[in-house]
Amino acid sequence: MNVIETNGLGKSYGATKALHDCSLAIPEGHVAALVGPNGAGKSTLLNLAVGLATPTSGELSVLGGYRAGSQAALDGIAFVAQDTPLYKNLSAADMLHLTRNLNRQFDESYAEARLAELGIPQKRKAGKLSGGQQAQLALTLALARHPRLLVLDEPVAMLDPIARHDFMATVLTAAADDGVSVLLSSHVLAELERVADYLIMMSFGRIQLAGEVDDLLAAHRVLTGPTSEASSYDEHPVVHSRRGDAQAHLLVRVSADDQIPVGWEAHPVGLEELALAYLREPGAAALPGPVRSWDAGPSEVTR
Amino acid sequence: MTTLNTMSRPTPVQQGADLQPLPWRRMAWVTWRQHRTALIGAVAFIGALALCLVIVGLQLHHAYSAATACHPTGSAACNTVVANFNGIGNFLSSGAFFLVVPPLIGAFVGAPVLAREFEAGTFRYAWTQGFGRWRWTLAKLVGLGAVVAVASGALSLLASWYYQPYFASGNQSLSLTTFNQLNPGLFEQRGVAFAAWTLAAFAIGALAGVLIRRVVPAIVTTLALCGALAFATGGWLRMHYLTPLVTQGLNAPGSARIVSQWGSRGGRVVFTGPPSYPIYQQYCPAQAGLGKGDGSGAGNPLQCLAQHGFTFWTSYQPASRFWAFQWIEGGWLFALSVLLIAATVLSVRRRAT
């Protein structure tokens, strides 16, 4: 089952096109990270997935075929938006009661136990909690609904390192215990490798690449060799290059059985390095079909 | 060549129509908890006004019974009692004060319902819960609307009781102050109009909130729109709910509210309104006391004009039409409220961001 499936998805706000022709199939049982620069369309994609916006073109279905925003989708998907919106003048207990009323399924004992474990007083107004506590409260409310998919929009952006760690630990533990699939947008590249096993990269409203992290890493190498041959290198599609006067590094896409040309040394790529390379090359993409390069800046992509 | 972006077999889009929606009663606690401050404020405000009405009203009714029971009428002692009743003037007398209640309630209870969700970003929480966003909106608006309408309806019952002495027939023979039931300011406070105005103001507030998406601008807009609507209705619309009756002369029979007056000669309308300075100056300067300054004009200036061939007309609405007008006004305000609430729900349903 694909938790999110899109085909040629597009979204325009008036004259501005926020998403172009996005096609994705995120399988269940993964923690998927959505990465891209500001304005790439990550929030737009997430808003569409949870039903807060409707597509302008293309198709979108969630949880194995339901329309985003439909009753089944609302029941099965829990969303924690940026800045973890809570009703600031309601207490934590009130928020629990509220969420219980608004949902078919709500595990109140889990939620209360979790708040106790976190040391969040039930009677305190949500606005008076610290940033980390607010985020944990919002997450608790979401997880207590036992959703099939948890969607998080830059959840840890405003949190200090410990709060961030605890937040992600909660998310991942829920994935381990409950089998919740997770889709989160993130800027924190350093944590990607630890946390994500599915990666989606976006730039300028398009999908640059999407796939299981293991597959993506296996399909890329950094080739180190002489700068003189770097520009003319065409054995493999080059995503990004760094050149010194004599020595150059090329981040290329390879197949597992590919031979490395003589004179070049191959190194495996880490997820952070891969993500950075694609972020630096907004025109690069790794999607099925011919590699497209649109005019979004310097690109090293060759066919 | 296998692909990086693995696509499984596309799944057909289902609607999940087999799931029953959650029961409406779940929204009762939600609405109460989120809007309890506004509701308590509104009810407290109405309660305070009710208290004023009761206190002053008892005083008024007491003075009225004293004045009507006083014998012999016309004596100095009874005149004092009558003057005592007539002299009761307070912020309620003009009736204008109560007119602030509907716009205030509309602005402070209605506008924040949706505007605050957008401003604080909490709609991203509320509208991704299982209840669904248009049903959430409908439940809140119907619930809150009903409460404010009922509370203001109760207040207007009290207002009717308060003003009773001023509408009694026979007041004029006793020189007791009379008000016309159709007077703007008074009309809106009684019958079904007050509750209907409050509901309409609430609905205007709700729609303003969803379209403007910021609390303070939505409140200001609501106040302005309610004010404009009330002004237009009281100043013009209400007098045309039913075709005004027309009579000859410059006086309307019984207790009626004059809509317009005009004078004609030879079948043609010469002037509108009661006869004015230029008319008198042209035809009957002496009778109108013009040029003399001592008011010693001989004869009735109107008789003089009549001798010149003028006929005066007055169109009016009799006070007996009070209830007909109440139902008409209540009816169109209620229909407007329903329309605006439906528009608000539709706006929510169509798009959130």
Place this chain on the structure above:
Amino acid sequence: MKIGQGGNESAGAKASLRAGKGPTSPIEFRLDPASGVPTYLQLVHQVEHALRLGYLKPGDQLPKVRDVVASLAINPNTVSKAYRELETKGLIVGRPGQGTFILATLSQVALPELTGLRRSLRGWLAKADTAGLDESGIAALVASELRDFYERRSGSSARASSGETEGVA
């Protein structure tokens, strides 16, 4: 293997809290995010290292997947992958409903064989030194060959076991 298989380790333990953690493991995992070594490999190495040093003995229980996830904030599939790798190496075994346990110690290399390996290594080092490689040059060469060696070996074993092709372009 998907997320949620942690359920097979502690069937029915849905509550995220337990007063104590039940039977605890002799070891705790740690993570070095800056080491450049993939997370799952770090876990594998830590188990092997603990075995070597005697912290873990056959029959000991490894930390439950969800406990590792909770303390390190890492993807459950990563932990599962590490445990699978150890299982492939024959070092551990998973018992449904009970947990993951150490099966065997690392194959001890016999002393004479170890001595022989040491001698040939010393000889090779002398040759490398003569050729002009310095210490870090030697280390880099060894590291690169080591990596390729195990990559080829795990790649071929993965292909042998699953028969699927990897990756793509």
